[in-house]
Amino acid sequence: MTTINAIGTQDPIEIAKGGTAASTATASFDNLSPVTTQGDIIFRDASNNARLAKGTANQRLTMNATATAPEWQDVVDAALPADLQSISDNTGATADTAIYYTALNVAAPFSITSAGRAMLDDADNTAQRTTLGLGTIATQDATAVNIDGGTIDGATIATSNITVGAAKTLDVSAGTLTLADNQISGDKVEGGTIAATTITALTSTTVRATTNIGIGEADPITPLEITGTDPHITLHDNGPSDLHGYRSGKLQVRGTQSGGEESTLGYLNFSHEGTLDDERGQFGINLNTGAEGSTPSNFLALRPGGNSSINENFSETYSATARTDEIMTFVNGKAESGTTSCISLNARTLNGGNQVTQLCSVGENNYGGYFTIKQQVTETTFIETLRSDDSGSIIIPKIEVTGGTITGVSSLQTLTDGASISWDVSSGSVGLVTLGGARALANPTNVSAGESIKLIVKQDATGARTLTYGNQFRFPGGTSPTLSSGASDIDIMEFLAESSTVFHLTNIIYDSQT
DSSP, rough: OOOOOSSOBBBBOOOGGGGGOOSSHHHHHHHHHHOSSSSSSEEESSSSEEOOOOOOOEEEEOOOOOSSSEEEEEESSSOOOOOHHHHHHHOOOSSSSEEEEEEEEEEEEOOOOOOHHHHOOOOOOOHHHHHOOOOOGGSSSSTTTOOOOOOSOOOOOOOOEEEEOOTOOOOOTTSEEEEESSSEESEEEEEEEESSSOOOOOOOOEEEEOOEEEESSSSSSSSSSEEESSSSOOOOSSSOOOOOTSSEEEEEEEOOTTTTTTEEOOOOEEOSSSSSOOEEEHHHEEOOSSSSTTTOOEEEEOOTTTTEESSSOOTSSSOOOTTTSSSSEEOOOOSSSOOOOEEEEEETTTTSSSEEEEEEEEEEEOOEEEEEEEOOHHHHHHHHEEEETTTEEEESSSSOOOOSOOOOOOOEEOOOSSSSEOOGGGGOOOEEEEOOOOOEEEOOOOOOOOOOOEEEEOOOOOOOOOOEOOOEEGGGGGGGOOOSSTTTOOOEEEEEEEEETTEEEEEOOOSSOO
């Protein structure tokens, strides 16, 4: 039973009946609290206030794995943020060591000397220059450094470069710049003297001198003079190649015209001949024909073992078998019919004039053409004394024979028609036969290697006569020609003798008529 006092108060209500069993707030909270030990913590579980017993020393409060209740966790088991964990992993480093980040959340130690620490604790760059002992040159613009009234003495540049930028000058006036196995790169070295043990790279440099330059020569008498035992200049193409015209070097002459235009007058050109991995070289002289700028045409090409030429591009596509029997070739580069290339033999006469003989090659279509020999008869007049036609025959406009015998001159002989037709070439290298039936041409006799023989074959009034050939005749593709079959048709064949027993068909004209 609850007793109500006269002054309106009552005794504390028991906890079992919903009270606190206390008359003060602190005592009431203590009576209701589930904690029992100093350091305990109250938390709410799924339905009620609950007690979390106190942890041990240096533990920290965290949530459990399911995030439903607090729990105590040892600090060593706790996961630090990645950046702090990286630093933690580098604790215990040796003396004079600092830690820095090498990447995001990745820390690493590095050594820091007393000199480094002295720089780090400076308040500003002025204090840092004082620490480093730098003078006023340290505050100058990198592109406008001025040393006024000072001296640089005994400086050694052992392995670095001296770089002079565009439109800049390295001026060594009345002195010597001595380099030990260094590089000079820039746009000019003007005046003074450069004495170098080895200059490993002289790149895009213009050397301008008001006097002559001497290499091994104290008193040069030309713009460049090299003096020494066996002086020479070497041009080394170090680009490996076995291609024709590569591994090359040039000595070039340029000139400035009155209008200021520059052009290449010509150059000497050395290069590799052929396409093999060998040491064969060739030499050429290129001359400007008048409007070729910096690429003059080839004028002279000299090759080992012959096959040299004048006025031919010796960097053309190379053929190991082309013209191997030629010693010198003269080329007229015009691609047109009638192009002529001549060799002139000039002899002075008693009265101071010239007597000229010309040997000329005249080109026609494709590989056709002829040669001619001309003799000078007046100052401006030449007469033709000998020529060939496009079939290889020799034509002599005028022959005078005093005594002796002329042999090997082409003449016509009529061959006897029959089942087998014989041909003795010594009686005439041009044979004429009229076929009266199916006939066989026997192998010709008395033919010299290199000789050209011709055969004129006529059909009789009946026509359709056939002709077979001896086994010494050779035809393109191994197939003998089919003659024209009309009555009185005429076919003309030309053969070239490889030897006295092998004859190649080189030309045939079918049904020759007016």
